[in-house]
Amino acid sequence: MLVLTRKPNESIQIGEEIEIKVLGIDGDQIKIGIDAPKNIDIHRKEIYLSIQDENNQASQTPSNLMETLKSVKKSK
């Protein structure tokens, strides 16, 4: 992992299209601004990991529940 030290208002340029800027520091919180193309998704990592985990669980539907699923109807 590349490690760089930055001060507020200093940036890191990644490739041609991505800029990461330190906007401010408040105690143990750092505000970061990111400029990137629209086709690049940016996520808080812990949230992204939780979505990955949930998708993995969701893909493991117990097969003995199929009959139950078939009996679920739209409420009138």
Add this chain to the structure above:
Amino acid sequence: MKIDTRYFGEMEIEEKEIIKFEQGLPGFIEEKKFVVIPFGDEETPLNILQSVSTPSLAFVIANPFLFFRNYEFDIPEAVTSQLQIKGEQEVAVFVILTVQDPFEKTTANLKAPIVINIEKGYGKQIVLNDEQYITKHTLLQESLNAVKGDR
């Protein structure tokens, strides 16, 4: 074309039914093609999101608005441009269910809905910044008019 599915065996699908997820799904980034298969007759609120290339990979998905009446979110502009969405009539929204035994414990992932452009066949699982939504919301019991099957 014929595909093998997790729940329905071999099925015949039309090329135009395939929804392209150009970035895959979180945890399944290699999976770029899915089809939505209704789960039974028109009375079912459930569908299956079946991978075209991996028969064993399928998710139970549902129209979230049937279960969560106040569910709402804005689709970010980055997503509408990725999916080439021009108007709301092109959009279908699903959420992935994590089915549990017993079924009453089943949860829906409202944090990361699936947005599909049904006209052009593009789809994406998006992650909402809204903190009121989490990855596990229990399905509202009163909205489930489950018929007791013969278990």
